[in-house]
Amino acid sequence: MTYVRSTFRHPALPKNDLGYTVDYYEGSLSTLCAGCGHDSINAAIVEACWQLNIEPHKVAKLSGIGCSSKSPAYFLSNSHGFNSVHGRMPSVATGANLANRDLIYFGVSGDGDTASIGMGQFVHVVRRNLNMVYLVMNNGCYGLTKGQDSATADAGSKSKAGSVNLFEAIDLASLAIELGATFVGQSFSGDKQQLIPLMKAAMSHQGFAFLNVISPCVTFNNNPGSTKSYDYVREHVEVTGTMDFVPYEKEITTTYEAGDVSDISMHDGSEIRLHKLQKDWDPQDRFSTINAMQRAKQKGEILTGLLYINEDSRDLHSMINTSETPLNALSKDILCPGSEALAKLNASLR
Amino acid sequence: MQETKINDFVVRFANVNGTGSASANALFTKAVFRMGVPVTPKNIFPSNIQGLPTWYEVRVSEKGYLGRREGVDLMIAVNPQSMKKDYADVHAGGYFLYDSSKPLPPGYDRTDITHIGIPLMALCNAEFTDARQRQLFKNIIYIGALSALLDIEFAVLEGQLAEQFKGKEKLIEPNIKALNIGVDYCKENFDCPLDIRVERRDLLGDKILFGGNSACGLGAVYAGATVAAWYPITPSTSVVDAFAKYAAKYRVDADTGKNNYAIVQAEDELAAIGMVMGACWNGARSFTATSGPGVSLMNEFLGLGYFAEVPTVLIDVQRTGPSTGMPTRTQQSDILLAAYASHGDTKHPLLFPASPKECFEMTVDAFDLTERLQTPVIIMTDLDLGMNDHISEPLTWDDSRVYDRGKVLTSEQLDKIYHVVSATNGNGNNAEAQPDQEAEHAGDFLEQFNSKWGRYLDIDDDGIPYRTIAGTNPTRGAFVTRGSSRDEYGVYTEDGAAYQRNVDRLAKKWETAATLVPEPEIRWSADTPVGSKSAVEEADKSVGTPLGVIYFGTSSYAAEEALEFLAADGIHLDAMRARGFPFGESFRDFVDSHERIFVIEQNRDAQFRSLMMIELGVDASKLISVLNYDGMPITADNIYRQIKGSITK
Numbered sequence: 001m002t003y004v005r006s007t008f009r010h011p012a013l014p015k016n017d018l019g020y021t022v023d024y025y026e027g028s029l030s031t032l033c034a035g036c037g038h039d040s041i042n043a044a045i046v047e048a049c050w051q052l053n054i055e056p057h058k059v060a061k062l063s064g065i066g067c068s069s070k071s072p073a074y075f076l077s078n079s080h081g082f083n084s085v086h087g088r089m090p091s092v093a094t095g096a097n098l099a100n101r102d103l104i105y106f107g108v109s110g111d112g113d114t115a116s117i118g119m120g121q122f123v124h125v126v127r128r129n130l131n132m133v134y135l136v137m138n139n140g141c142y143g144l145t146k147g148q149d150s151a152t153a154d155a156g157s158k159s160k161a162g163s164v165n166l167f168e169a170i171d172l173a174s175l176a177i178e179l180g181a182t183f184v185g186q187s188f189s190g191d192k193q194q195l196i197p198l199m200k201a202a203m204s205h206q207g208f209a210f211l212n213v214i215s216p217c218v219t220f221n222n223n224p225g226s227t228k229s230y231d232y233v234r235e236h237v238e239v240t241g242t243m244d245f246v247p248y249e250k251e252i253t254t255t256y257e258a259g260d261v262s263d264i265s266m267h268d269g270s271e272i273r274l275h276k277l278q279k280d281w282d283p284q285d286r287f288s289t290i291n292a293m294q295r296a297k298q299k300g301e302i303l304t305g306l307l308y309i310n311e312d313s314r315d316l317h318s319m320i321n322t323s324e325t326p327l328n329a330l331s332k333d334i335l336c337p338g339s340e341a342l343a344k345l346n347a348s349l350r
Numbered sequence: 351m352q353e354t355k356i357n358d359f360v361v362r363f364a365n366v367n368g369t370g371s372a373s374a375n376a377l378f379t380k381a382v383f384r385m386g387v388p389v390t391p392k393n394i395f396p397s398n399i400q401g402l403p404t405w406y407e408v409r410v411s412e413k414g415y416l417g418r419r420e421g422v423d424l425m426i427a428v429n430p431q432s433m434k435k436d437y438a439d440v441h442a443g444g445y446f447l448y449d450s451s452k453p454l455p456p457g458y459d460r461t462d463i464t465h466i467g468i469p470l471m472a473l474c475n476a477e478f479t480d481a482r483q484r485q486l487f488k489n490i491i492y493i494g495a496l497s498a499l500l501d502i503e504f505a506v507l508e509g510q511l512a513e514q515f516k517g518k519e520k521l522i523e524p525n526i527k528a529l530n531i532g533v534d535y536c537k538e539n540f541d542c543p544l545d546i547r548v549e550r551r552d553l554l555g556d557k558i559l560f561g562g563n564s565a566c567g568l569g570a571v572y573a574g575a576t577v578a579a580w581y582p583i584t585p586s587t588s589v590v591d592a593f594a595k596y597a598a599k600y601r602v603d604a605d606t607g608k609n610n611y612a613i614v615q616a617e618d619e620l621a622a623i624g625m626v627m628g629a630c631w632n633g634a635r636s637f638t639a640t641s642g643p644g645v646s647l648m649n650e651f652l653g654l655g656y657f658a659e660v661p662t663v664l665i666d667v668q669r670t671g672p673s674t675g676m677p678t679r680t681q682q683s684d685i686l687l688a689a690y691a692s693h694g695d696t697k698h699p700l701l702f703p704a705s706p707k708e709c710f711e712m713t714v715d716a717f718d719l720t721e722r723l724q725t726p727v728i729i730m731t732d733l734d735l736g737m738n739d740h741i742s743e744p745l746t747w748d749d750s751r752v753y754d755r756g757k758v759l760t761s762e763q764l765d766k767i768y769h770v771v772s773a774t775n776g777n778g779n780n781a782e783a784q785p786d787q788e789a790e791h792a793g794d795f796l797e798q799f800n801s802k803w804g805r806y807l808d809i810d811d812d813g814i815p816y817r818t819i820a821g822t823n824p825t826r827g828a829f830v831t832r833g834s835s836r837d838e839y840g841v842y843t844e845d846g847a848a849y850q851r852n853v854d855r856l857a858k859k860w861e862t863a864a865t866l867v868p869e870p871e872i873r874w875s876a877d878t879p880v881g882s883k884s885a886v887e888e889a890d891k892s893v894g895t896p897l898g899v900i901y902f903g904t905s906s907y908a909a910e911e912a913l914e915f916l917a918a919d920g921i922h923l924d925a926m927r928a929r930g931f932p933f934g935e936s937f938r939d940f941v942d943s944h945e946r947i948f949v950i951e952q953n954r955d956a957q958f959r960s961l962m963m964i965e966l967g968v969d970a971s972k973l974i975s976v977l978n979y980d981g982m983p984i985t986a987d988n989i990y991r992q993i994k995g996s997i998t999k
Contacts, residue, residue, distance in 0.1 A: 095628025
């Protein structure tokens with residue numbers, strides 16, 4: 001961790017359309033280990049929000065417990081955050097979102113928080129297609145309790161102490177797709193180029209956007225033999241393609257080499273321009289995505305990029321038909337039936 | 351055989367679960383109610399969907415006693431499975447009504463009761479051909495029989511059927527036919543009415559017949575709750591069912607057809623309360639309802655809610671023990687679980703309603719309290735109150751009532767604290783906003799912040815800080831909510847002194863809570879009016895009796911009846927009905943001004959008594975337990991026996 005942050009900012013730092021420089025999107029000083037993958041992800045969140053011209057106070061940051069879940073303090077200091085209960089962030093996010101559908105909900109979790117103690121809530125928030133970004137900072141181990149294997153550690157992966165994990169890993173991205181998640185991306189904390197557009201697309205998605213980001217633990221799981229170490233992940237990442245996120249009303253300016261380019265229109269009018277490197281894979285076809293992931297798994301590769309997207313889905317509010325006005329903004333005259341209705345009700349109970 | 355008992359008897363219906371008996375039996379209760387006579391029904395049902403024995407017990411009481419009474423005067427025995435026990439349960443001098451389509455087996459030969467055989471099945475089969483109809487109308491036939499036997503006005507029953515089948519008028523005629531079959535058979539074969547019977551009175555005024563769970567659900571609608579999250583568990587399920595029913599009636603926007611509420615059936619109770627906390631944290635009014643096992647699962651969140659100071663309304667409809675305990679039987683056995691739920695130094699305000707009207711009012715109050723105190727508030731009702739209909743004063747609502755949303759800062763107030771001129775446009779220029787030189791808020795509480803808001807600053811000296819809701823102000827008021835490792839400004843710290851300051855403030859908040867929860871209702875044995883402050887003061891000067899009794903929730907009906915029995919024996923006790931926790935000043939005064947106090951409660955371990963000992967340091971020898979924990983609602987006879995036995999020992 002760093003103890004001091006320089007207050008110097010270059011006077012010519014570029015401003016986004018709202019007039020904010022990128023430092024406006026930063027959080028408090030990280031207390032994570034120096035070199036922690038999570039800090040790179042936090043930096044990508046800051047950058048993505050700045051690029052997307054998001055009003056920080058229109059974002060709510062939610063987390064469970066663990067190293068990853070400390071992160072919301074380290075980005076967007078002008079956003080409210082809730083560092084809640086181990087494995088229970090999805091429920092808190094669900095309630096918060098039901099109360100006010102107008103905010104962007106950014107959930108941060110870890111592999112212990114999601115794949116073990118929080119598995120129950122994770123699968124159900126996927127089912128409900130809650131409109132949120134759910135980002136797992138996945139390092140395959142429990143950092144705060146000194147490096148025990150988590151449920152995403154690969155079978156055969158070696159811990160710092162030399163013990164070999166015996167149990168099958170839970171593949172969160174595959175699971176999310178199986179459960180009907182409507183946006184699934186996978187990435188690596190060291191690949192900012194990929195992470196930023198992926199996060200921007202996730203935040204623009206109307207529904208549940210899941211991002212599984214491999215984020216090596218420099219202290220407890222960066223040793224030879226670990227399948228979540230920087231070296232291992234760098235060697236085994238298989239990128240599905242490059243993508244660019246084009247917000248609504250922006251011109252598409254990125255140029256691509258000739259190849260397999262496809263545009264995906266999002267609900268809010270934004271576009272994802274995808275340059276695919278994988279053949280026989282269509283990110284709007286769940287079946288082909290699952291096949292591609294299984295093939296990669298067989299080869300010992302980690303498939304990254306936007307894996308699956310379904311823009312025709314309905315989020316929870318739409319499914320349960322809640323009012324367009326956020327529920328927390330409805331006043332008593334709308335909410336309370338009043339004395340006359342009660343008198344009628346009394347009469348019906350005699 | 352026995353003296354005539356007018357409007358004073360107990361009827362028990364012994365049915366098979368899932369045979370449609372519930373609606374027929376409710377018809378009977380409502381008919382007595384409509385004849386102006388106090389009536390109390392109790393469902394005694396198994397954890398089963400179909401097939402096991404279920405009972406419905408109705409007490410009719412001219413004197414207005416609404417608790418359960420021991421002994422059965424008339425058994426409607428239509429379940430062969432339980433008939434032997436049902437037969438034995440009839441009071442000497444009582445009646446045993448059975449289906450005489452087949453003769454009674456040997457052994458049913460009591461001479462101290464009257465046997466009333468009605469060939470229910472044979473009569474029904476002669477008239478109806480459809481199998482389901484035969485099952486349902488058998489029930490209606492015995493209601494018809496009771497109409498003749500107990501002198502229940504036929505027109506009242508007819509009127510109820512007309513209301514019940516409004517829109518399905520075709521069903522009225524066969525139901526009335528079934529009623530008449532019962533009436534005719536009894537008039538031909540027995541001396542009607544019996545010497546237990548109903549006589550029309552006007553004892554109920556504008557009272558209503560309503561269930562506690564329905565009243566809680568309705569209260570949540572009136573309180574402006576917009577988010578309900580829950581997991582099904584008996585006996586609390588019907589709270590959310592009622593919320594859903596009334597919300598669908600009152601909360602759908604007429605123009606857009608959209609719902610001004612959201613209900614989520616969660617994956618478990620952990621998620622249910624997590625959703626509630628998320629919604630409350632984000633400025634909505636939200637609640638969940640559960641029972642003991644659910645409260646156990648919610649413990650971790652309740653602790654977070656206490657330390658992180660997040661409002662939450664939890665309705666605990668208490669029942670007996672674990673899931674494979676007796677989930678369909680009543681108890682008041684979550685007192686300590688709820689009061690001290692969770693890890694660390696936690697305690698939670700509890701409300702104890704004793705009637706549907708109080709279920710309604712306390713649910714509304716709970717939302718004000720939880721937002722005022724920024725801590726979870728738990729409503730302690732139970733199966734008896736929740737799942738049975740009770741005679742209750744009508745519900746009232748004051749249209750001028752304003753929801754107390756507690757200390758929530760608006761965007762303007764935040765700007766004012768920082769002396770910022772309108773920074774709410776969010777155009778990114780806020781950092782350059784100029785201080786408001788002409789601030790006109792001298793003496794304003796906002797000044798107390800000294801230009802810097804702190805989430806956990808206690809500027810009012812009541813232990814309650816000011817909170818902000820996400821999305822309020824672009825540059826001010828954001829913070830990260832977490833347990834207790836933070837300072838007054840919400841900044842992360844593990845400093846011991848900061849922690850201690852924080853939990854000491856929470857203790858101060860607890861003292862504030864004691865002044866806000868509902869006051870106990872006190873009745874002095876010397877005819878002073880119930881509850882009033884002046885009554886307390888007056889009585890302090892001239893304490894009439896050294897003996898007191900404390901009760902709460904559904905023990906109240908039976909306790910008050912028992913007090914009358916004792917008074918008839920010349921034993922006078924001052925009484926206090928507890929309505930809230932933490933215990934306030936008048937509660938303590940009552941305890942202090944009596945030498946010995948009976949504490950009536952429906953659990954084995956005298957949990958409420960323990961709570962008094964822990965919180966008030968009351969000497970154990972001063973508090974005498976009066977307990978009932980067999981899963982059935984406590985009776986006056988039981989309380990009378992225990993208190994009388996203890997006094998005359």
